[in-house]
Amino acid sequence: MSRPRKVSDPDTWPEECARCGEHHQLVASWPDGRICGYCYLAAKRTTGTCSCGHHGVLPGRIDGQPTCRGCSGVKLNVDCLTCGAEDELHSGGQCWRCVLSATVDRLLTNPHTGAIHPTLAPVASALKAMNRPNSGLTWINQQHVTALLTNLAVAPVISHDSLDALPASRTRDYVRGLLVEHGALPRRDELLARFTTWSDQALDRLPPVSTATPSDVSSAGT
Ligand SMILES: [Zn+2]
Ligand SMILES: [Zn+2]
Ligand SMILES: [Zn+2]
Incomplete structure (x- = not known):
């Protein structure tokens, strides 16, 4: 599933990603900074239980720890239109x-x-x-x-x-x-x-x- 990661390219992408520190295309501005496409994909796929007790997708980062949308303020559509589960979406919601x-x-x-x-x-x-x-x-x-x-x-x-x-x-x-x-x-x-x-x-x-x-x-x- 994972695409091979391209090498960090500071000439094309001068601003580094707030999460991995590498230079790739930045695709989102989240409360912890601007993040690259790789980190965005990884964030959508991070699931678990947040320190607040919420179980689901934990795309945010607070003190390096994965956190839920509510705690981190990250805006991301991970609510399935069919079953209502909080999960990575495939297509058509x-x-x-x-x-x-x-x-x-x-x-x-x-x-x-x-x-x-x-x-x-x-x-x-x-x-x-x-x-x-x-x-x-x-x-x-x-x-x-x-x-x-x-x-x-x-x-x-x-x-x-x-x-x-x-x-x-x-x-x-x-x-x-x-x-x-x-x-x-x-x-x-x-x-x-x-x-x-x-x-x-x-x-x-x-x-x-x-x-x-x-x-x-x-x-x-x-
Ligand atoms: Zn990154
Ligand atoms: Zn939380
Ligand atoms: Zn579903």
């Missing part, structure tokens, strides 16, 4: 978790029914609850993950067989694991299942065998 949540709903909703298959509900909840919503969103927006989830969304029945029909991937294994953990699919012996798939494919790859009659077999042995 929504926090990362709300955007992740909307993405999961969009991918797992069957366009024909306008609903998420009830069997997939635990998958949807688990994906929405991922620990780090920003990494989660990056993961889910990968083409192979998006494809798997949209395929799953339109599957008429969710079963081991319907999962087997999707391209093999770690994402597929992960989704299968979630369904089994939540009792939506019976537990099965994955090693045995993999062996069966492998042996079916191995048999398919063999050249066709001409049908031998019992007399051919006995004469072949002589």
Whole structure:
């Protein structure tokens, strides 16, 4: 997520940042001084409990300690329009978790029914609850993950067989694991299942065998 930091450039940006002391483009004037783009981004992402007891984003600085907006006087929009949480916003006034949540709903909703298959509900909840919503969103927006989830969304029945029909991937294994953990699919012996798939494919790859009659077999042995 973090952009590589450019080298301090006093020729272009003569005024130093009040926080890091380096010379970068200054993007905000806050009570503790003018701060650069890097420190601004870091401030938006600083969360914790302020000395006043407020829990949330702590973009301000008082005596070097991160502080909430109320205590520091820093003006910053970190209020999610959807869930009301105080968090770094992703887009459209929504926090990362709300955007992740909307993405999961969009991918797992069957366009024909306008609903998420009830069997997939635990998958949807688990994906929405991922620990780090920003990494989660990056993961889910990968083409192979998006494809798997949209395929799953339109599957008429969710079963081991319907999962087997999707391209093999770690994402597929992960989704299968979630369904089994939540009792939506019976537990099965994955090693045995993999062996069966492998042996079916191995048999398919063999050249066709001409049908031998019992007399051919006995004469072949002589
Ligand atoms: Zn800075
Ligand atoms: Zn505070
Ligand atoms: Zn939100």
